[in-house]
Amino acid sequence: MASQSVKGGKVPKNLSKIQKKNSKAKSERKFAQKLQNCDPNSLGKMLKKNRKTKHKNKEKLKKNDSTVQSIEKEVPFIPNSGVSSNWKNLLKNLPKEDEGAKPKPAFVRRNKNGQLITNQPIKHPKAIQIGQKKKPLMKEKKPEDSEDKSDVWFDDVDPMLLDSEKVAINANDAPDALVKTNGFTGITKILGMDCEMVGVGLGGTDSILARVSIVNHFGHKVYDKFVAPREKVTDYRTAVSGVRPEDLQGAPQFKEVQAEVSELMAGRILVGHALKHDLKVLFLDHPKKMIRDTSKYKPFKAAFGGRTPSLKNLAGRFLGVTVQTGEHSSVQDSQAAVRLYTMFRKEWEAEREAKQSKNKNSKKAKPKPEKFNVTKLARDSLEKRAMYCPSDSDED
Numbered sequence: 001m002a003s004q005s006v007k008g009g010k011v012p013k014n015l016s017k018i019q020k021k022n023s024k025a026k027s028e029r030k031f032a033q034k035l036q037n038c039d040p041n042s043l044g045k046m047l048k049k050n051r052k053t054k055h056k057n058k059e060k061l062k063k064n065d066s067t068v069q070s071i072e073k074e075v076p077f078i079p080n081s082g083v084s085s086n087w088k089n090l091l092k093n094l095p096k097e098d099e100g101a102k103p104k105p106a107f108v109r110r111n112k113n114g115q116l117i118t119n120q121p122i123k124h125p126k127a128i129q130i131g132q133k134k135k136p137l138m139k140e141k142k143p144e145d146s147e148d149k150s151d152v153w154f155d156d157v158d159p160m161l162l163d164s165e166k167v168a169i170n171a172n173d174a175p176d177a178l179v180k181t182n183g184f185t186g187i188t189k190i191l192g193m194d195c196e197m198v199g200v201g202l203g204g205t206d207s208i209l210a211r212v213s214i215v216n217h218f219g220h221k222v223y224d225k226f227v228a229p230r231e232k233v234t235d236y237r238t239a240v241s242g243v244r245p246e247d248l249q250g251a252p253q254f255k256e257v258q259a260e261v262s263e264l265m266a267g268r269i270l271v272g273h274a275l276k277h278d279l280k281v282l283f284l285d286h287p288k289k290m291i292r293d294t295s296k297y298k299p300f301k302a303a304f305g306g307r308t309p310s311l312k313n314l315a316g317r318f319l320g321v322t323v324q325t326g327e328h329s330s331v332q333d334s335q336a337a338v339r340l341y342t343m344f345r346k347e348w349e350a351e352r353e354a355k356q357s358k359n360k361n362s363k364k365a366k367p368k369p370e371k372f373n374v375t376k377l378a379r380d381s382l383e384k385r386a387m388y389c390p391s392d393s394d395e396d
Contacts, residue, residue, distance in 0.1 A: 170322050177321050178335035183218025190217040191264065192271045192338035194330040195278040196241040198248075204235025209254065209281040210243045212261055213330035215338055221331055223264060226251040242327035258282055271341045272334065273311040294340050297348065314340055 108118040116127045169177045192215045197207035208231060214223035226243070228251040236243050262284055271292045272278060279286060294300060295308050304313065312324045315336045323332050341348065 169320060170325065178319070178332065178339050179219035183220060184216065185218075185220040185222075186216065187222050187264065188217040188268075190269045190271060190338065190341070191215070191222070192219075192334035192341075193261075193265075193275070193278060194272055194334040194337070195281055196243055196328065196330045197237070197277075197281055198229065198233050198241060198243055199235030199237055200229070200231045200233055202234070204233075204237070207277075207281060208233075209257075210236075210241060210248065211330050212257060212282070213334050214261070214264060215331065215334045217338060217342065219335040219338060223260070224331060225257055225260075227257050228253050230254055238327065240328055242329060258284065271338050273314075273337045292341050292348065294337050297344070298351075299344065299347070300340075311336055318343065 106120050108116060110116055118127060118129060194213055195209060196211040198210040200206050200208050208229060209227045211226050216222050226247050229248055238244055261282060265286055269290050269292060270286050274295045275291060275293050294314060300309055300314060311333055315321050315323045319339055323336050
């Protein structure tokens with residue numbers, strides 16, 4: 001059979017589509033070739049030729065032409081010969097202004113332990129945030145030179161310990177070096193005490209009380225009296241004690257001073273250096289749990305190789321203050337002892353509490369001996385049993 005003839009001489013629809021595609025491709029190729037070597041001045045003419053004007057209003061076309069002309073004026077003319085390859089490569093690598101940091105996609109997942117792992121801020125007790133920048137830590141501000149050092153006197157860290165290059169202050173030259181000037185001047189829960197003795201007996205070897213000084217928690221003097229000697233003084237020890245014969249003339253009696261000191265000490269923490277000697281000459285006793293002796297504090301001993309340190313060495317190393325350079329002052333010594341305790345008060349008390357709790361636990365762990373319960377039968381047999389049974393030899 002012969003191929004079927006086209007009805008009415010019409011072209012099939014498929015052929016018309018193919019022709020349109022071919023014509024579009026040819027026009028695009030020509031337009032691309034013209035754009036390769038073109039001037040900006042001729043850009044408007046080329047756009048006019050290839051524009052498909054479907055609009056019927058001529059006013060819209062005129063507006064479009066004016067925008068094209070403005071663009072042409074703004075774009076500078078750069079000849080092809082003047083552009084280098086380095087400049088082109090630089091333009092490719094430069095970031096575009098419109099492009100910003102792309103946000104990371106949010107995710108949430110749960111691990112084997114039941115924790116939520118996410119990169120978003122979530123208020124959840126088991127949430128773990130990943131990939132978020134940590135805020136920089138604020139740098140500590142250095143204290144200014146104009147700051148009054150008395151404001152940080154009783155803080156945790158002493159400024160004297162930080163400035164190791166500074167020369168130690170002499171307590172005799174600066175009487176307020178061991179006193180908080182704006183502190184409370186009355187009696188506090190913590191008291192510091194020191195005594196001065198003079199020698200009696202043959203060669204002045206025995207000691208009796210000559211002076212008592214008590215200061216409060218802030219170093220202010222609350223009690224300071226000389227004591228009339230009960231025996232003949234053979235050695236005043238002035239080079240060390242600072243006591244002279246005229247100081248003891250008209251001084252109060254020992255019993256009076258003893259009663260006043262005992263009343264002040266009652267129910268308060270007593271701080272001092274080698275307090276057993278002071279309490280011995282006062283003929284007084286104080287509960288062990290209420291005594292803070294700087295000569296027995298273990299960290300102070302460790303700082304001097306396990307030996308018992310003197311108050312002079314402790315004050316020079318930890319306080320930066322020199323004491324006992326000549327004649328001793330019981331007021332200065334008690335102030336230095338209180339200052340040392342105040343500096344390490346938190347550690348000192350925490351150590352005591354830990355020791356007490358340890359002792360309580362060890363007492364609870366010890367098993368009590370079991371009591372032997374005597375039954376009624378055994379008790380009856382013991383009562384009926386004869387206290388003495390004659391032996392065979394006695395019968396003979």
